[in-house]
Amino acid sequence: MDHSRAPVLEALQEFRERGYVPFTPPGHRQGRGVDPRVLDVLGREVFEADVIALNGLDDRLMRGGVIEHAQELMADAVHAEHAFFSTCGSSLSVKSAMLSVAGPHEKLIVPRHAHKSVVSGLILSGVCPVWISPDWDAERHLAHPPGADRVRELFEAEPEAKGMLLVTPTDYGTCGDIRAIADVCHEFGKPLIVDEAWGAHLPFHDDLPPWGMDAGADVVVTSVHKSGAAVEQSSVFHLQGDLVDPKALKAREDLLGTTSPTSLVYATLDGWRRQMVQHGELLLTAALALAESTRSVIERLPGLHVMEFGGLVHSFDPLKVVIDVSGLDISGYQATDWLREHQRVTLGLSDHRRIVAQFTQATTTARPRSSSRRCER
Ligand SMILES: Cc1ncc(COP(=O)(O)O)c(C=O)c1O
Structure with a gap:
């Protein structure tokens, strides 16, 4: 086709x-x-x-x-x-x-x-x-x-x-x-x-x-x-x-x-x-590499641990970076709220001890430009 x-x-x-x-x-x-x-x-x-x-x-x-x-x-x-x-x-x-x-x-x-x-x-x-x-x-x-x-x-x-x-x-x-x-x-x-x-x-x-x-x-x-x-x-x-x-x-x-x-x-x-048919492999290769390098940076930070699931499950999507924050004595909910308020970083899933960052083909190291669009009244 x-x-x-x-x-x-x-x-x-x-x-x-x-x-x-x-x-x-x-x-x-x-x-x-x-x-x-x-x-x-x-x-x-x-x-x-x-x-x-x-x-x-x-x-x-x-x-x-x-x-x-x-x-x-x-x-x-x-x-x-x-x-x-x-x-x-x-x-x-x-x-x-x-x-x-x-x-x-x-x-x-x-x-x-x-x-x-x-x-x-x-x-x-x-x-x-x-x-x-x-x-x-x-x-x-x-x-x-x-x-x-x-x-x-x-x-x-x-x-x-x-x-x-x-x-x-x-x-x-x-x-x-x-x-x-x-x-x-x-x-x-x-x-x-x-x-x-x-x-x-x-x-x-x-x-x-x-x-x-x-x-x-x-x-x-x-x-x-x-x-x-x-x-x-x-x-x-x-x-x-x-x-x-x-x-x-x-x-x-x-x-x-x-x-x-x-x-x-x-x-x-x-x-x-x-x-995806034309460029998916290339885009996802880049996203996978970025997820992997982010994983190792986070793993070196005190109080944080990136979870691995090898052997426990059939397979794992490496574009999900699952971070255990319990070493900081806070919950994932608190971490998510703090990241949004203080770092302008938003996350989807959080729970009593974890946050999950999802990487996609669109994830890059650059922060998106903030937009100054305002409603005129
Ligand atoms: C496992 C699972 N199935 C179905 C849905 C529903 O998907 P949607 O939000 O596209 O309606 C979700 C949404 O989070 C989900 O996690």
Whole structure:
């Protein structure tokens, strides 16, 4: 396939060049109706790129196949048979995946450390969870993805379970053995869904943990906004094999999703895929080297310790730098608040003894320029 193409970006470009006069949403009409004080903060470009899909990016019947083509390119890039874009984050994608495997009152094996979006999916759908405990790391006070033996025991005890949902990587970067778990699921003829919300970048570098589609999972959900270069809420779910019907999966997404997806999500997903196919290895090699050098600098600082997980988990995402701050007699929460207030450094995950810094293709040694954009009243 021609990965130099970016169908959504091309459609946006064409929409602009043809100078359409829309009488469709969004009502801001590509920024023309927006309060200048809003433009002052957000810039006009963000509104210019916010175009309706139906009779905007594509025609009334979507005959140009703009989104479809972009999804095919994504599937090809990450070795999936099908890829579906979602503008509602992995929160929606995991629900679509769960509902395509099990229905109300049917059972699904779900780990106890699943994200709240999985739990809300269970509540809304009436799917009955067969809980599987993650591996408890008593020394580090952390839950890692469960092993394949436990999955086998559960399928033997609950043969009517329709499939399994696995969460890997965790927010700490620890990964389960997707291949071994997929093999067990398939022995029982059941599909494996992998909530790989933290793993969108994994297909693009060999030094990263195995990617779900390569490791034999049936459905894999990612949040590209977490570790890739797409805007917040950008998610892709992927499918391969014949245990889950692509039409059913798409129909579940249709049932749950918005009828007004933003082109900002589609366009940035499309552009990120092109970037990763063309330059991903180079960009991620640089990010991996930076994470490694940062690790050794932090390890030398008194009171700080960079956690390693070798031997405890199947694999680990080295782009997550997990720092134990307990040697400073403070919690991770205090460290995070202090870093934001005093160093203008923001972190995602923190807990009672740790902070986690996530490195991506965008992480550099340079501090971003501070912007002096101010609203005029
Ligand atoms: C494991 C996991 N799954 C799903 C989600 C939901 O992803 P999103 O924020 O893209 O909706 C998250 C979010 O943090 C997550 O950590």
